[in-house]
Amino acid sequence: MERKKLHVKKGDIVTVISGQDKGKKGKVLKALPKEGKIIVEGVNVVTKHKKARGPQDQGGIIHQEAPIYSSKVMLFCNNCGTGVRYGVKILADGEKIRYCKKCGETL
Template sequence: MHVKKGDMVVVISGDDKGKKGKILKAFPKTGKVLVEGVNIVTKHQKPRPGIQQAGIIHEEAPINSSKVMLFCPNCNRGVRYKTEILENGEKIRVCKKCNESLDK
């Protein structure tokens, strides 16, 4: 998968096109990601004694990872990236437009 937990991404297609958010969870087997504030669904919750109240809650649902693009804070938009290997053998992701590191 081209993105991982903690990455800032921008949605490139669908109802939430243009929204930015951080990846909360990645599901590599299904190819989906859970993005903060994106793909909000309404869920009707039954009460559980001592644990949870009943009601209508709004929460994020997973979207396909192909619908998100890694966000570059330097370019201020979604970008493609390339992988570079440093002298110490560490791999980092680098923006193809501005050649800035996307990994912290």
């Protein structure tokens, strides 16, 4: 199976551009490149009925984030205040940095 590459990574701040959670902003908690999906904090929250597995493990209804396709999100630029496209610059010391294509700010 071919490995897919995601445009976002764990720890990035992203904004949702389509779907039921459109306009929401959150941090990427986990990236799943094989499926092309990511888990974003506070986005696509589902209810799950969990069975008790012993006296110390409580059952009940829990709320947790489910994966969404990475194509539904854009990197968030604090300077612009919106989701933006980004470019990659290579610095003199060989380090790669991502920058906002709109304002030029480092992401």
